Amino acid sequence: MRKGRGSKMDFPQQFISASQEYADYGHPVPAPYIRKKFTLLAEPQSAELLITGLGFYRVFLNGTELTKSILAPYISNPDDIIYYDRYDALPYLAKGENCIGVILGNGMQNAYGGFVWDFDKARWRSAPMTTLRMDMELAGGxxxxxxxxxxxxxxxxxxxxxxxxxxxxxxxxLRIDDWCSPSSPEDGWRPVVKVTPPRGSMRLCKASPIRIYEKRRAVSILPYEEGYLYDFGIDAAGVCELKISGRRGQKVQISYAEWYHDGVLEKKNLMFPEYPSPHTANVQNSCYVCRGDKEESYMPFFTYYGFRYAYVTGIEKEQAVPELLVFHVCGGDFRENGNFSCSDEIANELQIMTRRASISNFFWFPTDCPHREKNGWTGDAALSAEHMLMNLTVEDSLREWLHSIEEAQSPAGEFPGIVPTGGWGVGTGPAWDQIIAEIPFCLLKLRGDLDTAKEAAPFLFRYLFFLSGIRNERGLVDTGLGDWCETGKSGGGQKAPIEVTDTAVCVHLLEEAKILFRRLHREPEYRYAAALRHELKKAFRKYLIDFNTMTVAGSCQTSQAMAIHYGLFQKAERPLAFSRLLEMIHQNGDHMNAGALGLRILFHVLSDYGQADLAFHMITRKDYPSYGNWIARGATSLWEDFLPPEAEVHSQNHHFFGDISSWFIQAVAGIRPNPYLEDADYIVVAPHFIQTLTYAEAFYKAPSGSITVRWERTDGITDNAPGKKITLTIQTTGSLIGTICLPGGWEFADGFCEKQLHPGIYTCKCKACCPALQTRKY
Incomplete structure (x- = not known):
């Protein structure tokens, strides 16, 4: 064990465990109670408790629980970082007899259910353990x-x-009443054993804890097979609280799932049948055996579930009541940082779904899904960092996770595709590795935070050396997963060649690296990043663009949009390159056809080049493939892929297609924070007056103030034609500065189309023969 970077805290380091025996499938080992009684000879004046549990803990003083949240203290590779929590213990202590108690859970220390990702083979695997110290000052000194x-x-x-x-x-x-009371007897208790901890650095956890957002009861309860099916109406994440008056020994079993169709509850989308293991079905279950003396309640603490449906067996008909189960919808303890609404209900529902997917997939760090994986896929988070920061105060949790990412870097400079990991997931490619630049860059742009970039800089620079060394004979990069989950496909098999997406992502992350290094005054690193970017861009243009037609290799929406967005076309070439992209879209019936990398930037490219109406139509249309089609098929959260209705679904709660929320706020409502990367409190208000909308509204909190923008058609929409007058209302707090820029073809009442940012109500009118109104209607 070692102290974390910059840490001066005196962490307790003497770890104890109930035994060295650890659980596995077919070999259960109960979670241990651990306690100690002690006597205080005077009234305590102060008391600080430092504690960790590997994997999870619950801590009690004199029968009262102090634990900050479920899954405490964090989820990490304990050979990289061991996380501690600090508590003010004074309110729970008294003069005389006291008792401190801990319950330990397996967590990442013994994550044998993660065998797909080799967590059952982790070097650190052991029985759960804890270390703690409580320092107290008493009256009299x-x-x-x-x-x-x-x-x-x-x-x-x-x-x-x-x-x-x-x-x-x-x-x-088997519950022991008052087990953490000083008066509780100690018959049957035995001493703990001292154990050797993993090798990770010691660090106080600063990530936002997990909280309950909502308590939901089922919207319907149906008899189903041998039990009852509780439908909670939304696909979210959390735990169910069970309340039951049952007979002694009655065993209630609950299975959690998200896919119910044609009268069948499916869990196969939560399993991995391609892995030869008898345990693939052991996912998302709980059971409770009743004590039988009164109404009982139980809620899991060392696990959580992603689900909409709970299938309950072992209960009688009269027990199948709404009060039996309450869904505690959980996620990171974040405040709202932005939001969007408009006159289109599909867009509004998509905004809600993006928020739900983000919170459901943020238990300490951004996860792949809240049910089958619970893994911190770096590529998913790189795609979502901006829209999460636009909507929620996730910055503390992203910073904390970045420490684990940095620790996971290999000596050669590569990053694994999931963090934490025990070694699985190497080789996912630059689109996943870009997380090392994306988190510091987004925190600089949106929060004005340069300290995170300062810490990440050595790791980012080491990665650039790795990147330089994996170029192929043409000077391009072609390794990893590519444009994952392309429309109509699950996983790979995408149209965009790996050389295109990898090299384009590298050019993008090198641009971010240049900016970060320049702001940090690290000139040698800046020059290295600039030179490597130039070489990759030169090779991309030489081998991957047909300049006769301005078409990028792959001839698909992803290839074309990425090359435009990441500056791989020269300024004079971009209009023709964009016309080629429009041609591809129109040839596809104005449907999107791209994967996670392409859809991250496709709609931004369209609005940047005057086609915001087309982008909005592609997102909200109800036929397949589209985001709106998800809603038409019953989605309540974002899905993992855009598969046709006849295909078997995969995860129905994913966040990496959620940048539409950022696009709604920035392109439709027009709140664009820090576009010149000079001041996080500088806002450009540049809305697009979508022709099918009567209004759009958004707000956003910058570091020094907040802004709300609402535009509304004063003459409505008649005969499918939009009105030509807009009322633009802007409200600000704090010390925000910026400009207001109207879209092409629009001007203020005084004839100008740009003003300094000030709160107020502005009248906007459409110019005669407005080019924006000559575009195709959707």
């Missing part, structure tokens, strides 16, 4: 410290099985 050692006692808890991905099984008959 005395000091007392309680630190974990072999004087602590342990006893099996009623939590017979618990695993992050599989779930929990709790037998209430």
């Amino acid at each position: 005395g000091r007392v410290s309680i630190e974990s050692d072999t004087s602590f006692l342990t006893h099996p808890s009623p939590l017979l099985e618990e695993e992050l991905r599989s779930g929990e099984c709790y037998d209430a008959r």
